[in-house]
Amino acid sequence: MSRRADILKRVKNALSLPALWLGDTSHDGQGHGNSSVLTQMSHSTGQPREWLPVVGNSFQERIQLFEKNTQALKAGFYHCSGREEAHEILKQIGSREGWKKVASHRGELISPAAEALGIPILWTNDGYDIAELEVCDVGITGCDALIAQTGSVLVTACSAGGRAISVLPPHHVVIAREMDLLPDLPAAFELLEFRYGKSREGYPSFISFITGPSRTGDIERILVLGAHGPKELTILLVP
Amino acid sequence: MIAHPAAEFKESARSVAADRRHRSLIQKALGGYYTKRDEQITKFKSWSHAREAASAIKWDAVNHLDKYLEQFATRAEANGAKVHWASNGSEARKIILNILHEENVRRVIKSKCMTSEEIHLNEAMIEAGLEVVESDLGEFIVQLRKEPPYHFVFPAMHLTRDEVSEVFEKNLGSQPSESPEELTMIARGVMRKKYCEADAGISGANFAIAETGMISITENEGNARLTTSLPRIHIALLGIEKILPKLSDLALFLPLLATAGAGQPLTCYNSMISGPQRKGGGVSEPDGPEHLHIILLDNHRTRLLADPEQRDALHCIRCGACLNVCPIFKNVGGHTYGTTYQGPIGSVITPHFRGLQKWKHLSAASSLCGACTSACPVKIDIHHHLLHNRRNAAREKPLWWERAAYLLFAFFAKNHRLYYALLPIARIGRRLQGLFRALHLDPFFAWTGTRELPPMTEPSFREQWRKRKSVFTR
Numbered sequence: 154m155s156r157r158a159d160i161l162k163r164v165k166n167a168l169s170l171p172a173l174w175l176g177d178t179s180h181d182g183q184g185h186g187n188s189s190v191l192t193q194m195s196h197s198t199g200q201p202r203e204w205l206p207v208v209g210n211s212f213q214e215r216i217q218l219f220e221k222n223t224q225a226l227k228a229g230f231y232h233c234s235g236r237e238e239a240h241e242i243l244k245q246i247g248s249r250e251g252w253k254k255v256a257s258h259r260g261e262l263i264s265p266a267a268e269a270l271g272i273p274i275l276w277t278n279d280g281y282d283i284a285e286l287e288v289c290d291v292g293i294t295g296c297d298a299l300i301a302q303t304g305s306v307l308v309t310a311c312s313a314g315g316r317a318i319s320v321l322p323p324h325h326v327v328i329a330r331e332m333d334l335l336p337d338l339p340a341a342f343e344l345l346e347f348r349y350g351k352s353r354e355g356y357p358s359f360i361s362f363i364t365g366p367s368r369t370g371d372i373e374r375i376l377v378l379g380a381h382g383p384k385e386l387t388i389l390l391v392p
Numbered sequence: 393m394i395a396h397p398a399a400e401f402k403e404s405a406r407s408v409a410a411d412r413r414h415r416s417l418i419q420k421a422l423g424g425y426y427t428k429r430d431e432q433i434t435k436f437k438s439w440s441h442a443r444e445a446a447s448a449i450k451w452d453a454v455n456h457l458d459k460y461l462e463q464f465a466t467r468a469e470a471n472g473a474k475v476h477w478a479s480n481g482s483e484a485r486k487i488i489l490n491i492l493h494e495e496n497v498r499r500v501i502k503s504k505c506m507t508s509e510e511i512h513l514n515e516a517m518i519e520a521g522l523e524v525v526e527s528d529l530g531e532f533i534v535q536l537r538k539e540p541p542y543h544f545v546f547p548a549m550h551l552t553r554d555e556v557s558e559v560f561e562k563n564l565g566s567q568p569s570e571s572p573e574e575l576t577m578i579a580r581g582v583m584r585k586k587y588c589e590a591d592a593g594i595s596g597a598n599f600a601i602a603e604t605g606m607i608s609i610t611e612n613e614g615n616a617r618l619t620t621s622l623p624r625i626h627i628a629l630l631g632i633e634k635i636l637p638k639l640s641d642l643a644l645f646l647p648l649l650a651t652a653g654a655g656q657p658l659t660c661y662n663s664m665i666s667g668p669q670r671k672g673g674g675v676s677e678p679d680g681p682e683h684l685h686i687i688l689l690d691n692h693r694t695r696l697l698a699d700p701e702q703r704d705a706l707h708c709i710r711c712g713a714c715l716n717v718c719p720i721f722k723n724v725g726g727h728t729y730g731t732t733y734q735g736p737i738g739s740v741i742t743p744h745f746r747g748l749q750k751w752k753h754l755s756a757a758s759s760l761c762g763a764c765t766s767a768c769p770v771k772i773d774i775h776h777h778l779l780h781n782r783r784n785a786a787r788e789k790p791l792w793w794e795r796a797a798y799l800l801f802a803f804f805a806k807n808h809r810l811y812y813a814l815l816p817i818a819r820i821g822r823r824l825q826g827l828f829r830a831l832h833l834d835p836f837f838a839w840t841g842t843r844e845l846p847p848m849t850e851p852s853f854r855e856q857w858r859k860r861k862s863v864f865t866r
């Protein structure tokens with residue numbers, strides 16, 4: 154406790170001399186900042202949406218942007234006409250890759266998809282053995298949102314069956330609804346605040362933006378997929 | 393006896409700068425970065441406004457750090473994390489070793505954490521008899537080679553695939569390979585087991601959110617996610633300057649960090665962690681650690697904070713962009729710096745952390761081209777800070793010969809008659825010097841050993857002017 158007080162006191166003392174405001178080029182260490190710039194800047198900090206990459210207005214434009222982004226990220230994306238089609242695609246990928254065991258979590262949208270595969274399922278909802286998850290060939294999860302601007306999937310420990318299911322198995326499949334598609338990152342943070350921040354339960358202990366399959370460039374800066382996390386990320390969008 | 397860092401810097405810079413192999417490797421590695429980064433930047437509606445806004449947010453965070461730190465600690469504890477405060481490296485090491493001891497930890501897995509390099513945590517844990525494995529691929533490679541990271545974002549950038557293959561062959565008994573993919577898979581295989589066996593995971597953090605008491609971790613490989621999900625203890629070590637006021641600030645900072653740092657639209661995993669696994673209270677999460685310990689480290693950051701002129705150096709989000717564009721970094725290489733944080737920003741902050749007189753040479757090793765400043769996503773005026781360091785060092789401890797030289801120059805410059813009377817003598821001296829050029833006898837050898845001395849104009853400007861004026865007035 155006393156360390157806390159010590160450090161906070163040091164911080165407070167250190168701040169007793171005001172800093173130059175940004176962009177003040179009088180490098181004499183004497184200036185105290187230009188308050189007109191200050192107000193101008195604090196005005197402009199409200200809306201990152203104005204400077205972040207462009208996102209279209211219509212649903213169609215956003216879907217197209219999301220698809221383009223997932224392609225660049227080397228993730229799979231299927232816009233399905235219904236749940237049956239999604240299950241069909243899953244089965245095809247499963248037999249191609251020879252899935253023997255699947256990890257999933259219970260949910261109205263997710264469970265039927267996992268069950269449709271007709272192979273043993275590890276349900277993670279009520280806790281599980283890590284060794285058992287480690288041998289699963291695929292993790293099938295839901296999500297909180299998709300983000301058109303970046304091609305990301307937003308997951309939380311609540312919406313996607315915990316922390317490890319979406320990162321330990323070599324293939325991660327996400328099933329999302331069309332209404333989960335958000336335009337940009339600011340919208341995603343608004344959603345988080347609305348869904349969790351303002352709720353009685355509060356934020357899940359883990360939230361993550363997943364943007365493409367796991368990757369590394371640590372050897373000669375050459376891109377390799379599947380560094381520690383999944384080599385494949387597949388996103389199935391259903392109505 | 394350890395040589396002075398300045399002497400070591402010179403020695404190493406000389407040999408690395410002449411190493412063609414190093415040069416071509418770094419050029420190749422960074423070539424792709426420039427293209428990808430520029431491509432990403434053009435996608436922003438306004439990259440310059442985004443940078444300005446980010447720098448304003450960081451300014452607010454750093455200049456109200458006391459308020460935000462308290463808020464962060466209170467929220468994090470309410471989320472079920474335990475927050476510890478450490479004034480310096482030895483305190484932080486003690487806190488961490490205590491936690492590991494009390495929790496009966498034998499195996500530790502780490503994800504990337506530069507702060508832990510700063511306080512030499514690995515050495516302390518290994519000495520205490522623990523098994524410590526770095527899980528980030530680049531960090532793992534340099535750990536096996538027993539060398540420090542070369543670049544704080546790309547730790548193994550200086551190595552070829554052959555060298556990596558050799559290290560793996562020697563330490564892991566793997567088959568040699570020419571393919572980066574195969575090599576990555578070897579490391580993946582080794583690491584899988586380590587995650588499942590580890591009792592504790594140690595991570596850093598890119599941001600600490602005051603509003604919600606969360607830490608935010610940015611990574612590409614998924615190793616930080618595994619490190620913070622599977623072991624029963626999670627310890628996060630971070631500097632007190634990592635604060636951001638609001639959760640939604642990340643909407644700006646995450647893409648900015650990814651674009652400036654690696655030319656990506658967003659890094660593969662951006663995870664926000666607010667506590668250990670939640671059970672009860674209407675929420676039950678299936679997995680996650682039993683305990684989350686957050687260690688807030690000062691370690692001389694308040695010293696930098698106390699300097700209002702250079703305080704904004706604490707805005708740094710460690711994206712590494714300033715290293716990637718720095719001509720000095722590319723020529724002398726990351727290891728030459730001899731610091732935890734390399735490149736321009738390392739040259740700015742290291743003197744504050746480890747002593748100005750001992751580390752002032754880093755600020756002199758700059759052409760002041762300003763490439764770092766224009767690359768910085770939070771608009772830190774990096775190259776002016778190098779000048780500030782030079783000025784402060786000279787003010788604090790003036791060099792007698794430098795002062796004598798300037799006094800002498802001032803004396804001649806003020807007496808222009810004397811100055812011009814001596815000019816012909818200087819010209820003769822300059823010609824004589826030409827005979828010894830680039831030999832050790834040359835009094836200017838420190839300069840002429842690798843460079844040309846600028847020529848003296850003949851006739852001088854003044855002489856030319858006198859002639860022309862007489863033409864006009866005629």
Ligand code: SF4
Binds near residue numbers: 707715769771
């Ligand atoms: S000083 Fe700026 S460019 Fe350099 S690492 Fe920090 S944030 Fe990036």
